[in-house]
Amino acid sequence: MADNNKKPLLEIRNLKTYFYTEDGVVKAVDGVDLEVYPGEVLGLVGESGCGKSVTSLAIMRLISKPGKIVDGEIIFDGRDLVKLGEPELMKIRGNRISMIFQQPQSALNPVFRVADQIGEVLEVHQSLGKRAGDARAIELLKLVGMPDAESRAKSFPHELSGGQAQRVMIAMGLACVPDMLIADEPTTALDVTIQAQILNLIRDMREKFGSSVILITHDLGVIAEMAERVAVMYAGEIVEQADVIPLFQKPIHPYTKGLIGSIPVLGRVRDQLDVIPGSVPNLVNLPPGCRFAPRCQARKEYNLSICTEKRPALHDFEPGHKVRCWLYQDDEQHVAPLKAKKTAKEKK
């Protein structure tokens, strides 16, 4: 779906964000490359602690102590956000890139009314006055399908349900018609029926405003329904990146495979689910080589020693389908067992 000829709206190159804690340096994001094209929905999927939220916060430049962006560039609309000063950033945040969060109720300030919180964005970025801001806020609330928008605008966040609060967040995020909306697990805290509402809303809004969306979630179902392109993250790096259909139909990274195999799917009853043994590595003491190697069944199957020695690079497996795995990549001393097959197949 991605048109590679199009110029990406956002391009992340070798982004490294580390947290300097008392236990050591947590390499939350360690060399992420990613691009988002205008108008697309990019799904960023991964388990908790894989660095997907940190990546999104890094884009917003909202990493606070003890975290720090240590390397890489985030080029948005031709400018490297990493190098921007606070005043310029302020013009981008909430205006050109906006963000919605996982816990909508705690993401809203409990002591201000809903309309004021939406209006604030307009006040800052569009110099709208209080009254105009309020009117626009109500308009936006109507747009996001808030029932009884006028009176809801006057309520405090705690008076809203989770779904309503997320609508407010979306309204706030869209207030300045941003180029990009980052939705960090927007439905995780919500019930399934409400989740369906919110996902529909995001989809509608994307169509209406034409913004690109980075949808961060751990729910593969949500990704399958929403995303056009998907990046799979594991332990601070992207392990696979492809359009949504190839990714689900033909996942190639052992982690992606395991992930897809491990979730129960409605209507497809299996006696046992697939299992990825072990658990996510500690981001302080990362294994040398491939980060997934300790849990990787394929590594054992093919008896690859390089996996524990050298870190694989994210490379094109197919056009538009990138993977970070020694199964598909050669090295001076190492011949990728599956790459050969693929090329052989292709030749046929």
Add this chain to the structure above:
Amino acid sequence: MSANMKVAELTGEEITIQERTPFQIVMMRFRKHRLAMAALVVITLIFMLTLFAPYLANFEVTEISVGDYFLPFGAVDEDTGRVHYLGTDNIGRDYFSRLIFAGRVSLTVALISVLISETTGVIIGAISGYYGGALDNVLMRFVEFMLTIPSLPLLLIISSMLLANEDLIPIPAIVLNTFGKIMLLNPRDTRSAVLIIMVLAGFGWLGSAQLMRGMVLQIKQQTFVEAARSLGASNTWIIFKHMIPNAMAPIIVSASLGLAGYVVAEAALAFLGFGIQDPVPTWGNMLSATQTFMMDKPWLPLVPGLPIFICSLSFNYIGDGLRDALDPRLKM
């Protein structure tokens, strides 16, 4: 895929987090708080000084060198050749010896008060928070009511009553003997110290009871308590095996801050003339006895004033360090 993956095979590399007991973690974090570590060193030093007071002091507490009033630091006793490291006070008592013995009393008073008040507070707070209902209501209303009463005035009244009337609260001889041994005092002189402990602890437990109750209410929400109940645990089991150990962190913090408070409170009572009385030396009554010399011999009040200040500061720092180290928000 390999659906017959055996669960037992999943182990091995799994424990990726370093093996440390909570205690080790706390200690590790505490060590990072430099001021708290410094405070700990200072407090340890002071404790050692007072602990070895009988060996360090070259004079007895009540020993008076007649006429040797206000001797300067390092003065030498002519008859015996012993050194008054910190000089003498207004009636010729060796100031250093008094200071370290006084520290023993002051710190014992603070420690025991904290011990009693925290224990009482923990038990009452735990019972109140755990059982809730009418009992909780009565206990907490009582605590709140006691807290509405300004404590210093009340301390004054009560200590004046208790100090005066020996029969009002008879203290068992064993208590006096034990405390006397700790503080190196004649058991009968110990009475005023024990009374002040009772007075201080009598008010001190209120705060920790509230704290404990809050903690218990919070812990009650945790599922491990429910888990214990589902295993058939009795209330006592839950309170002692789960509630109290889990609530200890803030209690320990409040105890160390409490130590600071008690050291100062004892001194304040002494300053106002309602504290531990003279045959028993404390930093507080040494300070109050010499505060009249503030103008001309400032070191006299300064010498006992400084340890009060330092101890209070150190306990505060230690409390702060412990708070940081025990902060549940930081991951364990």
Add this chain to the structure above:
Amino acid sequence: MNTLSQKPERKPDLLVIKDLVKYFPIRGGLFKRTKAMVKAVDEVSFTIREGETLGLVGESGCGKTTLGRCILRLVEPTSGSINFMGQELTELRPRAMKELRREMQIIFQDPIASLDPRMPIGNSVVEGLAIQNIGTSKERFEIAINMLRKVGLEDYHARRYPHEFSGGQRQRIGIARALTLQPKFLVCDEPVSALDVSIQSQVLNILKELQRELGLTYLFIAHNLSVVEHISDRVAVMYLGKIVEVTSRKELYLNPLHPYTKALLAAIPIPDPTIKRERLVLKGDVPSPVNPPSGCRFHTRCPFVFDHCSQETPPLREVHPDHWAACWLVE
């Protein structure tokens, strides 16, 4: 693939719930009189058969967790009957209840909160034995070690503290703790919803394996219908304190009768981008259980609502054999 649910003979009932009610009072006013009731569980009846897994599914606040707690009497039910192995639980005295707790255990949602952070996990696991005064401390420890091994942990883990484990391991410890008393019946209260997907499957597999090995009966509470479908033999759907549909999982998936069940099924995102489904998206939020809607509680959100729905509460009826539903539409 599935052999359990297809066994023809009907197994005896292990747990029979009848008209179970749990109201939480809301106090207010001058004398703190009860002003309103949170009707968390309202006249719920169902049965769990020996060796089966009953899935209980519903959105947050629908009362499924309260129901689970009521069965274990961790929450005292307001009224109704809970019959477990022929014993009426609601009438048991504390001592007898303590005895009975060996037979029924619970696994909690939050693996971090459900383990005492100040207790080495070995102690947590033997706690049940210690409380029930079973065996010497040495024997207990052996049982604990065995249990830990059974859930895939090692002996030396017993000395460690919960914070040293990952979420999945903690959940396994939780399972081990529940199983040391060798219960017959296990309430699994959202045991996997706090876990990552890859870990979730580990735990689900273990649960299934243990069931097979030990002949356990589960009440599996979850909000994720696909997980429930995966593990359960029968599924009960709950909405605002009421059970709206109970049937076998196959029946439920193939032939959902209640509109809410249908909506729930439709709302679940399927991890297959090629499937594009007709969506039945419900409007609005779940109403408050304090003042639940009159009649059918679902009528405020039901796309098929008609007049009668708001006037009378539909009873839970056996529409097809072993397929119960509470809706005026299904006659």
Add this chain to the structure above:
Amino acid sequence: MVAYLVRRVLQMILVVFISAIASFALLSLAPGGPLAGLRQTPATSRFYISAEDIARIRTKYDLDLTIPVRFTRWLIGVPRGPLVINGKEYFGDLVVGCRQPIEEEFLNDRGKYETRVTGCSEIVYLRDLTGRSASRGILLGDFGVSWRLLRDRPVSDLIVSRLPKTLQLIGLETLFSILIGVPLGIYSAVKQYSKFDYFFTSLAFMGSAMPTFFFGILMILAFSILPRNAGLPYLPPGLSESVRDYTIPLLGTITAGSASDRVLHLILPVSVLTLVNVAFWSRYIRSSMLEVLRQDYVRTARAKGLRENVVIMKHALRNGLIPFVTIVVFTLPGLFSGAIITESIFSWPGMGRLYLLALGDSDYPVAMAVFFIIAVLTVIATLLRDILYTVVDPRIRLK
């Protein structure tokens, strides 16, 4: 809300009542009183205290009545005599006290002799109270008459004379410590673990660790006595105002009782109290701000593109001040009770000193009045706090 308030007020009344009982009981048990020291005056040829004199004084101050009767007379001013209905007296011969107790000696179980009252040679009956002066009761605002400090004259006179000075001192101190402590607290929270934070945290600790009495005397020495002797500008060492004009180098002549005179006298005590309390407020604000800064909505505010100081001063502070506002009301009793030690050190004629004097001199009507008012104020502050909570935090509704 109304029901809540009514319930709270009822509770408050109960608490006040109990605290009245407590304070009364406590001070009735305490030794001393208007008779203390009387026998310490050596009898001379013209002054001799007889038992009859003592009895008369006991009667004058109601000390001959039983404690419950004294309590009700103190609390609500009754009984004042027998109940009179239609001109007929009832309960006239109810025993309410004893003018001349009979004491006897007993050997108690600790082997000590003990004097116990075994009888009464002159019983006070209810009808004897007729015509005896009594206060209208502390509940009606009549605190009775002072025993010692302002002998035989209303306690309220004493309180009224001290209250303005204490309000000045504590009011200013509270104002300054909040004005200084709050920004410091915010700043150290925002710059957590910075040098500034460490510095002020340490300073705050020192402030709270420094005993006031010690600190106060040091301040007098450093800012009053020493500079004055050295011919430098100095601050007055105590009192609330001078009685005559004085000259301070650089400042010139200060007229006694003038505004500048009062201000100069306020500086030292207010500084001492402020320095101690700044510590408290800044620590309080710091921790509450740290808590708030961790919250998601602060991140949201940043994500909106707000300037950092808007994020801090609007979004974070508004929430950080919620616990602060509610604790501020607890300075209310402090405004009344004063600062015992600081007032002593600076000869400040305030309530704290009054209370100390009343205790030292066993002027219990005064002590009880102060005690009672503080308890009432604390109870009121508690209610105010709960009401304020609903004002500052929209999430909280009183039920």
Add this chain to the structure above:
Amino acid sequence: MKQNRFMLVLGLLVVASMVLAACQPGPVATPEVIIETVEREAYTTPHPILSDVRVRQAMAYCTNKLELVQSVYPLAPEAQQQELVLNTMMRGGHWAYAGDENITIYPFDPAAGAALLDEAGWTLAEGATVRSNADGETLNIKFTTTTAAFRQTWAAVWEQQMEACGIDILRLHVPASWWFGDTTGLARRDFELGAFAWVGQVDPGGVTLYSCDQIPSPANGWEGQNYMGWCNEAASTAVKNANNTLILQERIDNYKILQAEFTKDVPSIPLFNRTETFAAVAGLTGFEPISGQEYYLYDVGKWELPGQDTIVLGFTQEPASLFGLVEDAFVAQLALYMVLPGAITTKNYDFQAVYIQDFATIENGGSVLNEVEVKAGDTVVDANGDVVTLEAGMSVKNFAGEIVEFTGDPIKMQQLVSTFKYIDGITWEDGVPLSSADFALSQKIACDPESGATSFYVCDRTAGVVFLTDAVGYTHSWLPGYTDPLYFTPIWGTYPAHRVLADGRVLADVPAVEWATLPEISEQPIGWGPYKLVEWVKGEKLVYEANPYWVFGAPKTPNFVIQIITAESAEALLLGGEVDVLASETLAGLSQTLADAEAAGTIKTWSIAGGTWEHIDISLFIR
């Protein structure tokens, strides 16, 4: 719901218990558990240790009084320190002092003390530090005194002195409110050894301190101040006789007996006189504190501070009332002295007439001893000094001075009549001259039981008062048989009978019961002294202004302020220039600060021997 019901029940319980308690005739209630009723009278069973005179004497020998003085007055010159030491209840130079040769003096002599203790059976075992007796009981004695820093200081030294003699002292510092309480501490003889001070009087008095019938006990309603329980017939008789005669020699002789017995029996160890310390800014003139003169304000009209029109005197205690009948605190007397000074002064323990024409002595005819005949039913003062209605069998002192039994027949007795005339020209501050009516009002109020006056001792012994019409003054007749050692000094004060109150009444018409609360009396009295009180800012200061009508002309300084300060800040305020004078009631002694400041020339200090003397009372009977 539950909570509220509980609260209600609680409240009702409290109310109910209070009602019940109120109905209970409290004091008549039976006493609690009694293990054993009294088989031996308390207060008459001798103290096992202290009843032995040898122990008491030993303690006296072991006491180094000079050292005690040095500990509390380290800055006093040695000569003065020596002078402060007391051997008996009188200081060396007093007219009633018996002389060194007539009393037993206990110089500091630990050896003598040790010998006496050995003799008494309290021996020092090998290696022991505390003596013990044959029964193995150790010689430890409880010693009670107040928490005052002054007493803590010398008590610590004394404790060590006793320790050196093998006596173990258990020192208890208790709050003054308990020690001097009405039903606690000293008043109930709740001590073994107890230290406090007697405030010295111009006249030695002493009846209530040393006579046998002044031992407080439950039996006598705790009357008397003989806390030691010392009953020595000879001493008891002597002290009564000394106070029952006007003949100086007779008094001296009787006091000699008292002192001899007192020092022999050692019921109390006299220690030392306190010094009275005064400090004032260097420039102050006219201020001259003198021994014997309690009221250092006696010359306040002459005080002068160059360059200042105001003098500030610091008080650490605020007067409670300026109505002298209800308030006798020294500060109140001083504050009142400014406006209503005493008629006489007592510089150097001698009497000087100031506002009276002369003392009413027998020698100069101002007083006469009339011979009166009394009969049964008359009110007289008996030989014991008590006011009695004469009946047969009572012993009285007849006109000849002999103590006789009243048989019922009329008998001749002495009646003392004194006439006091004030000097001319005394004028109230409002310009109205002082009149005899002002004395009449004073006498009326003082003897009105409603006035709130503390003591009616004088009124009870007054036969009649006649107010002079030819001069300002009165003639006072005492009851037959009463002799007052200070008979020659004025008895009644003055109140402005003419003063019109704020409510329009004239002071003379105001009932006595209102006086204590009358602002014109308790807070704004007018007088005829050197100053008039302009304002009393409670808690802060009393502001005075020169009285233009003062009989001795205008005072040197037009304004005078008594500033209320705290003891903690007193010295700082003096050095900081906020107050000019600090007197003995504020300064516990000379401090280094003051001495340094004096050396630097900024202030001036005085230390004089005061009349107040410290002593240790020894309880001779167990409680």
